[in-house]
Amino acid sequence: MDELSLYESILQLKYPWSVETVSLEKQDNQIIVHVVRSPSEPLTCPTCSKTAPGYDHRPRQWRHLDTCQYKTIVQADVPRVNCPEHGCLTIEVPWAEERARFTTLFECVLIDWLKDTSISAVCRHFKISWNAADGVMRRAVARGVNRRQLKPPTHICVDEVSVKKGRIYMTIVSSPEGEVLHVAKDRSGDSLNSYYETLSDADKTNLAVISMDMSPAYLSKTLEVIPEAKKKVAFDRFHVAQSINHAVDLVRKQEARTYYAELKESGLLGNRFLWLKGSDKLTAKQKKALRAMSCIANKTGRAWMLKEHAKQLWNYETRGWAERGWQRWYLRAVRSRLKPFKRVAASIKKNLWGIINAIVLNANNGIAESINSKIKLLKSRARGFRNSERFKTAVMFYCGKLDLYPATHSNE
Numbered sequence: 263m264d265e266l267s268l269y270e271s272i273l274q275l276k277y278p279w280s281v282e283t284v285s286l287e288k289q290d291n292q293i294i295v296h297v298v299r300s301p302s303e304p305l306t307c308p309t310c311s312k313t314a315p316g317y318d319h320r321p322r323q324w325r326h327l328d329t330c331q332y333k334t335i336v337q338a339d340v341p342r343v344n345c346p347e348h349g350c351l352t353i354e355v356p357w358a359e360e361r362a363r364f365t366t367l368f369e370c371v372l373i374d375w376l377k378d379t380s381i382s383a384v385c386r387h388f389k390i391s392w393n394a395a396d397g398v399m400r401r402a403v404a405r406g407v408n409r410r411q412l413k414p415p416t417h418i419c420v421d422e423v424s425v426k427k428g429r430i431y432m433t434i435v436s437s438p439e440g441e442v443l444h445v446a447k448d449r450s451g452d453s454l455n456s457y458y459e460t461l462s463d464a465d466k467t468n469l470a471v472i473s474m475d476m477s478p479a480y481l482s483k484t485l486e487v488i489p490e491a492k493k494k495v496a497f498d499r500f501h502v503a504q505s506i507n508h509a510v511d512l513v514r515k516q517e518a519r520t521y522y523a524e525l526k527e528s529g530l531l532g533n534r535f536l537w538l539k540g541s542d543k544l545t546a547k548q549k550k551a552l553r554a555m556s557c558i559a560n561k562t563g564r565a566w567m568l569k570e571h572a573k574q575l576w577n578y579e580t581r582g583w584a585e586r587g588w589q590r591w592y593l594r595a596v597r598s599r600l601k602p603f604k605r606v607a608a609s610i611k612k613n614l615w616g617i618i619n620a621i622v623l624n625a626n627n628g629i630a631e632s633i634n635s636k637i638k639l640l641k642s643r644a645r646g647f648r649n650s651e652r653f654k655t656a657v658m659f660y661c662g663k664l665d666l667y668p669a670t671h672s673n674e
Contacts, residue, residue, distance in 0.1 A: 269295050273326070273336065273357045273365070278303035292333040295326070297357075299341065307345035308354050314343040317350050324358050325390070326365045333389070336365060359668055362401070363394065366668040372398045373666050376659070380643050396652065399659050406664025412443070414465045418457075419630035420474040422449040423637050425653055432653065433457075433480075434637070440629045442661040445654040451483030458487045470494060473620070473627045475501035476613050496620035497613055498627035499576055505609065506572050507538050509602035510565045517559040524558050537562060541570050564598055576621060584621045588614055633661055 266281045275281065278300035285294045307314045319339040326334040342352050357365045364372065372395065375384045381395045417438050422431045433453040435444040444460070446453035458466065467489050473496050474480050485491045514537050533555065536548055544552070556563030571591055578584035588610070595607035610617065620626065640656055647653040658664065 273297070275356065279356060286332070290333075291331070292335055293329050295334060295336050297336060297338040297355075299338070305341055305343045305353060307343055307348055308351055308360075309348045310345065312345070312347075314345040317342040317344040320352060324363060324365045325368055326357075327368050327371060359401070364398070369398055369401075370667050373402055396655070400655050402666035403655050403658045403662070403664065405668070406662060406666050407658070409665050414468055415443070415461070416468060417471040417625065418443065418469065418473070419627050420454060420472065420480055421627060421630040421634055422475075422477070423634050425641075425647065425650065432650065432657075434630065434633065434657070436630050436633055436661075438629055439663075440633060440661075441663045442633060442657055445657050447650050447654075449477070449479065451479040451486075454480050455483050455487060458483070471496055471623050471625045473498055473625045473630065475627070476609065476616070481616075492615060493619065495616045496623050496625035497616035498630075499620060500627055500631055502610065502617060503573070505606050506569050509600070509606045510537055510562070510569050512602040513565040513600055514559070514562045517562050521558050537566050540573060561600060565600055565603060568595055568598060568600075568603055578621055581618055581622050584618050585614070588617065636661060 265284045269281045269284055273281070273295070275297065279297055280300070281295055282298045283294075283296045285296075287294060304313045305316050306312060319341050321337070322340050323335050323337045326336050328334055336357060338355065340352055340355060342350055344350050352360075354360065357367075359366065359369075362369065372384060372388065372390075375387070376395065376399060381392060381399075384390075384395050385392055415437065419436045419438065421434050421436070423434055424430070425432050431449040433444075433446040433449050434442060435446075435454070435457045436442050444457040446456045461469070466487065469488060472484055472488065472491070472494050474484070476497050481495065484495055488494060511534070514534065533551060536544070536552055536555075539548070541549075552563075552566070556566070568591070571594065575584065575587045575591060578587055592607050592611050592614075595603045595610075598604075637657060640660055641647070644656065647656065659666065
């Protein structure tokens with residue numbers, strides 16, 4: 263096989279395209295592959311596929327996979343046609359997508375690398391610019407979103423994720439299967455509504471479960487937009503437990519200041535996380551330490567018991583028993599004479615209907631929280647994002663479960 267046939271096979275070229283020349287430029291450490299189109303083959307409009315007269319040729323080049331240690335560049339004078347209906351357009355080439363700077367095969371390899379490592383590492387390895395790698399990601403996400411054929415959702419999870427310091431957040435809507443469905447700027451009701459606007463009226467009606475935290479902005483917009491939302495909104499167990507744990511920690515801090523000397527003398531200081539840990543995860547030694555601390559800091563001991571009581575309430579299955587259980591917990595909390603728990607109890611009473619929905623519907627935001635953790639890892643690996651659009655692209659690229667590859671190498 264000669265060099266021309268070799269590169270025709272590598273580029274998967276078929277008539278009317280063929281390799282005319284292959285040249286090695288040692289000074290630039292690259293190989294130039296010049297591709298031509300047979301002039302005898304009629305030109306067609308890329309939009310309507312009708313035969314159209316030629317207009318002119320535009321010289322273009324694409325980066326291809328390296329040949330040994332040499333960078334490989336594909337060059338071609340690409341014809342433009344003058345379609346009577348659609349005007350002057352550039353015809354398609356079989357080795358690259360429209361407006362792409364890389365061949366399809368090279369872009370597939372870049373996508374594989376981007377899945378496994380950071381953009382900076384990909385740029386160093388392939389000797390491309392950061393903007394070029396970002397362009398590959400954006401095109402891949404656009405392809406994936408256009409190909410996505412989602413079933414009408416019956417269960418969605420709504421969460422917020424911090425983009426960077428300064429209370430800058432994004433709204434993430436995902437499915438229980440861990441697929442990010444939508445990313446929107448900010449954490450306002452309008453951000454969530456930008457997802458609801460993509461749903462038809464029938465989809466909104468068929469939506470059965472909406473797992474979220476107790477964010478007033480998300481809740482008010484959901485109640486406004488989604489039919490019978492009071493039966494569908496489920497307040498996430500993680501966020502309810504987080505607010506109760508925060509109340510335990512506030513009580514602990516107050517008593518730690520009051521009984522600092524006694525706790526220090528008994529060697530029981532520095533055990534903050536024991537109070538926040540579940541009883542089923544404590545060792546015998548840790549249980550003994552908690553009992554000893556409760557004898558000194560009895561308010562914190564009461565707070566811990568309230569936390570453990572609330573944890574058991576999620577095991578109910580019927581609405582009536584769950585409501586009675588939470589009502590008993592509420593009375594214990596408001597009578598505990600612990601101000602942090604009075605505040606938490608008031609919030610839980612106000613939103614109890616959504617907590618009961620979560621129990622009855624067996625709904626939680628566990629998958630959304632795992633996505634949140636993955637996004638935090640992406641932020642750390644990328645050392646932050648320049649703007650919100652690049653952040654959204656990265657989230658959809660890594661968490662959208664999209665078919666990212668160019669058409670000739672897609673999984674369709």
